[in-house]
Amino acid sequence: QQQVKQSPQSLIVQKGGISIINCAYENTAFDYFPWYQQFPGKGPALLIAIRPDVSEKKEGRFTISFNKSAKQFSLHIMDSQPGDSATYFCAASRDIYGGATNKLIFGTGTLLAVQP
């Protein structure tokens, strides 16, 4: 129940195309769903996050779509650029009232390559 399943494992997209990465979770208590971007040799950097009270969140070229009933969420990268080439991780966590935060359960990652 603690798993977050991510697909695809790798993705090749042409410059200007749309990159789509999907994640599924089982624990309905999860209420925070961030996406992280990681470049080689670096720590993960928060890209965008969503809570289950909304079905979509957009920040620039990045959009999260969230389907609560299906327990799925996805990252869409519009107008993909070579600089977007990185590993992307979805994650989920459950808020615990009172100060404990952010035990993140990560997916296995998607290696995105955007070809010029």
Place this chain on the structure above:
Amino acid sequence: ETGVTQSPTHLIKTRGQQVTLRCSSQSGHNTVSWYQQALGQGPQFIFQYYREEENGRGNFPPRFSGLQFPNYSSELNVNALELDDSALYLCASSLGSALNTEAFFGQGTRLTVV
């Protein structure tokens, strides 16, 4: 830059040895979480410290231990190192509150056990 700094950046240890990794959290953050990221995998939660006390632990053996100091910096200690402990160790800081807040990661410490 996230303001979360980890040291050292790289480390090579021999099986059976002990290691201490350090993390300075972002200014104003009182919560530090440690993660282990094996090659090609997502980070796995080790444990979290909130206001100097352990506040949740993942599926890691007791030889993984930690500490948080009054300035909210933190240490991860691993005893009796095993080859499988080779990984990138990540520290994340956040502001503990009633709602989930963003976790900011450091660049990690690459530990190699030989």
